Amino acid sequence: MAADSFDCEAAVVGGGPAGLTGAIYLARFKRSVTVLDAGFSRAAKIPRSHNMPGYPQGVVGAELIAAMRAQAHLYGARVEKACVQRLQRIGGGFAVHFDDGREPLRCRSVLLATGVSDNAPAMPQLAQALRDGALRYCPVCDGFEVIGCHVGVLTDRCAGVREALYLRHFSDRVTLYFTQRVDLTEEDRRRLAAADVALQPAPVRALHLRESAGVRVEHEDGADDCDALYGALGLRVHSQLATALGAAHDDDGYLLTDSHQRTSIEGLYAAGDVAQSLNQITVAAGGAAIAASAMHRALGLPG
Ligand SMILES: Cc1cc2nc3c(=O)[nH]c(=O)nc-3n(C[C@H](O)[C@H](O)[C@H](O)COP(=O)(O)OP(=O)(O)OC[C@H]3O[C@@H](n4cnc5c(N)ncnc54)[C@H](O)[C@@H]3O)c2cc1C
Known part of the structure; x- marks a missing residue:
């Protein structure tokens, strides 16, 4: 042509x-x-x-x-x-x-x-949560901003373990949450325990943007408040x-x-x-x- x-x-x-x-x-x-x-x-x-x-x-x-x-x-x-x-x-x-x-x-x-x-978590006020930094997607970008905070990682897959361990470098208060039942390997459980990452296996039922700051994570065993929640849903x-x-x-x-x-x-x-x-x-x-x-x-x- x-x-x-x-x-x-x-x-x-x-x-x-x-x-x-x-x-x-x-x-x-x-x-x-x-x-x-x-x-x-x-x-x-x-x-x-x-x-x-x-x-x-x-x-x-x-x-x-x-x-x-x-x-x-x-x-x-x-x-x-x-x-x-x-x-x-x-x-x-x-x-x-x-x-x-x-x-x-x-x-x-x-x-x-x-x-x-990003596959976004189901959450009302999603855009506002991102603007507030209550919901995050990229620990490489902003792990520094959550140093010392209570950090949640929400996942639907074993790969979420990697993200939780990555964030452990920035905070000693990291909890891994799941949207569904996930069978972690013994090796994954051992690595999480060794790094002192909390594991909440009860599936998450709802997420709410907290008025003060952060996200309330409601799961089948109760509810926790996180200063920041990372979506690790692929x-x-x-x-x-x-x-x-x-x-x-x-x-x-x-x-x-x-x-x-x-x-x-x-x-x-x-x-x-x-x-x-x-x-x-x-x-x-x-x-x-x-x-x-x-x-x-x-x-x-x-x-
Ligand atoms: C909440 C959040 C915070 C982040 N923080 C940081 C940070 O602090 N530092 C950092 O370095 N990175 C950060 N990132 C990552 C950063 O945003 C990406 O790495 C960057 O935007 C990649 O640029 P890109 O041009 O490849 O893709 P994008 O910025 O996603 O642009 C792709 C464009 O392609 C267009 N497009 C797609 N398909 C079509 C189509 N078929 N026809 C026409 N257009 C199309 C889309 O509309 C879009 O505008 C963050 C990401 C998120 C979600």
Whole structure:
């Protein structure tokens, strides 16, 4: 397909920290780039991040996204609200199809930055609980903020043990709760006991945001108050647009990329949470910078 029959050189699917970093780099490389974003970035849920380098007072997730978006606009990137339904390979590039039936966008390369979504616990006032820091998802991000607090970890699987043990580094008052009966191995029980992590095997019946602070956890044996409750109920990795084309992925659905963030599909790159299970803004931005640089090289001179 002739270069002039493409709508843009690069499409970025996802407008979180990865997608917007990719767009900033590509726009500054003088590439025509369109960001297509459905508008549910995990970063927008961060009440205030304290581990972003350069922000000693912390930064509100939605404000960071707004600033990155403004920076992408400044250099000429287009940012559109859109939900991408399917990627199709066409000669020399891709057609990007949308869920609202509008005309597909034709581009020479794609950066997939569609992230992941947390499986949320059933809880009234969920959004408020996240804003208050009573409900949390990411101990790597904010374990520091719960040092010495009574921390609950709510899970539905054995893997929750790992998260409880991880948090034990930050607090000596950690309790592991379950949404259902889970058969832990003897080894898991031994590790929890050795680390002095409390185990509440009676399934949780209800969660309530406490007026004072924290979460009340009601379970079949009574109720406890936690200063913070971590949801460890798994993630949904939004890699289907790539896997539908046959892109390689691991058992959890994370896309596999090489050191240039190239997926196994030519012209398709991936960065951010969809390709990196550490799930951090800095990692997302770093991966996108690498991807954008590789895309720029692969696109060559303007044709
Ligand atoms: C409560 C909370 C607190 C956190 N705190 C921190 C912290 O302090 N520090 C830190 O480093 N990290 C933190 N994180 C993690 C951080 O938010 C993520 O690592 C980061 O947002 C990943 O960026 P991303 O661009 O890969 O994905 P996202 O930010 O999730 O962006 C993905 C984007 O892709 C879009 N998208 C998905 N599918 C489609 C589609 N089909 N079509 C169009 N668009 C699509 C979504 O709408 C979304 O906007 C936190 C996460 C949560 C939930």
